[in-house]
Amino acid sequence: MLELVVSGFLLVLLVQVVRLFLSDGDLSLMWYERFGKTPDQLAGKVVWITGASSGIGEALAVELSRAGVKLVLSARREDELRRVKQTCLGTGKVSDSDVLVLPLDSVAFDTHAGCVEQVLAHFGRIDVLVNNSGRGQRSVFWQTSLAGDRHIFELNVLGQVSLTKAVLPHMMERGEGQIMVTSSLSGIIPTPAGSAYSGSKFAVHGFFGALRAELHSYDINILLACPGPVISNAGKNVLVGEPDKTSTLDPTKDPLHSNDMPTARCARLLAVGMANRLDEIWVARHPYLLYPYLRSYLPVPALERRMSKTFAKRRMKIVMQDKKMQ
Template sequence: MARIDGKTIWITGASSGIGEALTYLLDEKKCKIIISARRLNELQRVKNNCINKENISILEMDIAMIDMAKSKTSEAINTFGNIDILINNAGISQRSLIIDTDISVDKKLMDVNYLGTVALTKAILPFFVENGSGHFVTVTSLMGKFGSPYRSGYCGAKHALHGFFDVLRMEHEKDSIVVTLICPGFINTDVAKNALTGDGSVQEKNDTATANGISPKSFSIKMVKAIEKNKHEAYIGQKEKMGVYLKRFFPKLLHRVVLKSTVK
């Protein structure tokens, strides 16, 4: 097992939720951390809450602006002179039926959740190859393994991430590059509040399942353990994790279970 302590790590989506909790945990482990998101004031708040502020660098960035991926990657590398781990955490969710969802919403979900992550990954990949090491950690979702109503575009983007990073792992294992896919279930964050509805507006309200999810801190502890073990995939949540295995072995049963669920 490779300890994460003291590593240089770049985290996207670090201004709240999982990214914020992960920053605090890695700060305790004396990592050098580059934190990125769109909201500069929130990134500053996160940094101010850290113990080793000298090890925290802020890099404001909109993951959907894929033309900026290369320049932002150069900035990130130059910050501490190295990056050991890229944690692709930035993303946005959805709560709308397919028939009610404008195609512009599907595009935004792909731009943020898939293409933005792929662009950043491709930008830093040559650096990892040249160094002969590097670890891509991508936060997908259990929705990247099976589907659920009201999340069609979100599921599509998360499924796409699995396809891309599975191939990246195969192509660059020879370069000692590691890929870990982290699949959260329900985590008590603002993901539901920030989810897009059919017309592209923000839902602005939580749901019961998300509110009753595990805490970002508990999630981050499990996530770091998976990273240190170089796991290919890790499913982190509560009973909803069983959906992965039902999909694999009993797909029709999963279909019935999801349709009977009150989760929206």
Template sequence: MNNQVIWITGASSGIGKSLAIAYSKGDVKLILSSRNEEALNEVRSLCKNPDNVKVLPLDLEQYETLTTKTTEAIKLFSKIDLLINNGGISQRSLIRETSLEVDQRIMAINYLGNIALTKALLPHFIKNQKGHFVVTSSVVGKFGTPLRSSYSASKHALHGFYDALRAEHFKDKITVSLVCPGFVATEVSKNALVGDGSKQGARDTATEKGMHPDRFAKLMIKAIKNKKAEVYIGGAKEKVGVYARRYLPTLYYRLVRKWNVT
């Protein structure tokens, strides 16, 4: 990673914050993005070499602004080598209780905002004949569970898009890595949207007991370094869900009806 420029979205807390602090210990330059500029500056102050860290606030929901933001990002260090599309929002609501506006907002942030950044940066990677897109998906990007219908759908969509991108731009030496977390002890469930669009406001039990984000970041950085196409990082229960859905779908359909996902 020597002298590489790494752009991390969702960098103000959780996984993104841990990634930023861990990467700052190496010989890299960082661009940190999220909506919360104050929190981004706090993360920057925790990095080992703050002079090598730039803050670029953006809002993934305002995806029509992201081409301009990408131009600004490239100008900060004259190049970008690695984009970690980590920003996003989760959900905790039953389908029958979820307004269509909530579905639209989750797709706008998790899918359209994500791919808008990627499409804006893609010409830069093609020109340089190198680049690495990393996407923080989820294990529910591989299977659906109750209370996460739109969140799961948005992550499934990312897998379809990035599988296509990987195939189309292999000749341009562009790498794509999809990282699928299980439960990680962040504020993701606290900030998750419920049916009326408000925040849940509390951590789930499963999230509370999840992997520490520093531990997760260490494993994610290893997967990025090894250029893994797709990797699942989490506890045994989450991984069982991935493989049961793939190899034993009938069993999965029975299990998921009983799965305590709160």
């Protein structure tokens, strides 16, 4: 009998390992993608996406428009938002009045309450807030100024917190809603040459994890979406040392981004997580998807630390080849 139990356990374990290596998302997310609710279930919902002018935000807007979702598109560049709107109108199941272009600066905190009022005036409600705006980093700790650190934290953390504080009273009054935050696998695994970025994502997990616990008596879901590297033009805007400095390295020729996930695929999986009101999802290709599993579940801490050091050394070797960091 014991042998049967052990054999069954090993078989299940083997199946899960095979599933993991064939996946580009965590195993729970993969299950929901196949057997759970589809993004079409979000049809008619009002979804507000920040950072919607490019990258994951743009791809998510297009994905949701195909499901018939009413959209609020926010970022600083109004012309790019209007371009994204036209794409949604051309490929999605939405009309002109279903897509509101609302320019927003995530660090102009005193404007956020007014933006909420504009959305409510247009749609009458906000079903989902997607805190997606943010900026990456490609500079080591000692070559990043305190101004650079502050810039990343204000944009990646306080911007999300401020807008959430402005939207939350409306959701609490209705007794329902969803807040999705685009975090990162760097919010689970400390990332070399990205101390401020990684720190900001760890902070996001703390802020919104605590908020989830505080909202236990409300039907308001908090979803922490953690993508790994994604094919996106956001890589051209990563901070290098100072807020006004960016990397000149072409992301398409960067060895660190040789196996990035297509942005459309990332957006699809985020939409699945949203439709199924999940708490946290991991979205990445291998080997990046393997790292959070090792960090979270590896029973031998010394082995996990050894593998983390190997990853860190490889990343640092590549990053330091960038002339802007030498």
